[in-house]
Amino acid sequence: MNSYVNNHIHTTYSFSPYSPSEAVYRARSEGLATAGIMDHDTVAGASEFVRAGAEAGVAVTVGLECRCSMSGTPFDDKRFNNPDQKSVAYLAMHGIPRCRLDTVQNFITPYREARNTRNRVMAGRLDDVFAPFGIRLDFDKDVVPISMAQKGGAITERHLLYALAGMLIGHCGAGAGLIEFLEGSFGVVVSGSAGEKLSSRDTPFYQYHLLGLLKASFMDKFYIDAHDELPHFSEFIRIALDNGAIPAYAYLGDVSGSVTGDKKDAEFEDAYLDDFIAWLPGAGFLAVTYMPARNTPKQLARIAALCGRHNLFQISGEDINSPFQSFVCPALEDPRHARLIEATWALIGHEHIAADDPSLGMFMPRALAERPGLADRISHYAGIGRKTINEKGLYI
Numbered sequence: 001m002n003s004y005v006n007n008h009i010h011t012t013y014s015f016s017p018y019s020p021s022e023a024v025y026r027a028r029s030e031g032l033a034t035a036g037i038m039d040h041d042t043v044a045g046a047s048e049f050v051r052a053g054a055e056a057g058v059a060v061t062v063g064l065e066c067r068c069s070m071s072g073t074p075f076d077d078k079r080f081n082n083p084d085q086k087s088v089a090y091l092a093m094h095g096i097p098r099c100r101l102d103t104v105q106n107f108i109t110p111y112r113e114a115r116n117t118r119n120r121v122m123a124g125r126l127d128d129v130f131a132p133f134g135i136r137l138d139f140d141k142d143v144v145p146i147s148m149a150q151k152g153g154a155i156t157e158r159h160l161l162y163a164l165a166g167m168l169i170g171h172c173g174a175g176a177g178l179i180e181f182l183e184g185s186f187g188v189v190v191s192g193s194a195g196e197k198l199s200s201r202d203t204p205f206y207q208y209h210l211l212g213l214l215k216a217s218f219m220d221k222f223y224i225d226a227h228d229e230l231p232h233f234s235e236f237i238r239i240a241l242d243n244g245a246i247p248a249y250a251y252l253g254d255v256s257g258s259v260t261g262d263k264k265d266a267e268f269e270d271a272y273l274d275d276f277i278a279w280l281p282g283a284g285f286l287a288v289t290y291m292p293a294r295n296t297p298k299q300l301a302r303i304a305a306l307c308g309r310h311n312l313f314q315i316s317g318e319d320i321n322s323p324f325q326s327f328v329c330p331a332l333e334d335p336r337h338a339r340l341i342e343a344t345w346a347l348i349g350h351e352h353i354a355a356d357d358p359s360l361g362m363f364m365p366r367a368l369a370e371r372p373g374l375a376d377r378i379s380h381y382a383g384i385g386r387k388t389i390n391e392k393g394l395y396i
Helices: 020-030 046-056 100-135 137-148 157-173 176-187 192-199 206-222 233-242 270-283 297-309 335-353 366-371 374-392
Strands: 033-041 059-069 088-094 246-250 288-292 313-318
Touching: 020 033, 020 046, 033 046, 033 335, 046 059, 046 100, 046 137, 059 100, 059 233, 059 335, 088 233, 088 288, 100 157, 100 233, 137 157, 157 176, 157 206, 157 366, 176 192, 176 206, 192 206, 233 270, 246 313, 270 297, 288 297, 288 374, 297 313, 297 335, 313 335, 335 374, 366 374
Parallel strands: 033 059, 246 288, 288 313
Antiparallel strands: 059 088, 088 246
16 A cells, blocks of 8 residues: 555645645645645635545545634744744644535634735735836735635735746846846845756746745745734634544744755744643644654654654644645655554544544544544544545545
């Protein structure tokens, strides 16, 4: 059986080159046994993703990612997994039962609309920065059309920068002229891998590589702290639990050499990780999700041990939002990560059995009473997942 799984694939409903259907077919073509949708602030693409999974013969999971306020916690002044703002964390909602997608979408819609109010102001700030050079960025004309906002999708900072990247290419041309403009006008250092990719007009997905450089270099020139668009973490957890989903903290860990090329070396949770992971269960979190390719073996061993100590479900997923990323994570070939593969099959079993009745989910009272041990519960639901997929004749 194929061991590659990924529960963190973004689609065009947040930021990605792939529609939900394209994401599923790309996942299968690269060899994933399972694929999980994980868009920011929306589940509007989930139904298409599920249908595509059935048509392509790929087992799928459904989730949602959202920035949340961590105010009022013992870690209020800390930097979590968000490079841009303290006291704000990316949280994930995994295993959303299909019958509750509309409820979850209704919950997140007001926050998505508040994000667009802030997006509009940030687009104006970028316009102020580049207008003196004859480059004008308009939120409604340039940003909204490259999103799925009209169909319930989210607009992120990446949309703003992707639109800007296209304008810069149009203004300067790809290659040396663009690099000279960024270095001469803004003092941006274009070197290393980014320099190699951006120096050639023939680099595939040039605009996405430029987006990575812009995100690393210009965020401080237009970023505005998020407030109204942030649900409090406790509200996010309540909605997840009330609807049979699994609230998870997304561990990032201190970054040295960003995998995606858009994060500077920085310190995040590692300095206070022991206390933080110990705090999560009491706050209502059921799981921790992390991306093996992002972290060192030492970080991975530490987060796994802490999750085991505090009875937290461990979920994996590689953050896919650009066309040059692989959908598969070779790190999952390491037998030490077998639990992450088993967890994905448990998610599949959980979503299958809870699709029409969330009370049957793997963290609901009935399951907890019948199988109080987390390992036993994971094994049981993973068995349901594999059996269901085999019966349907899906590709595994």
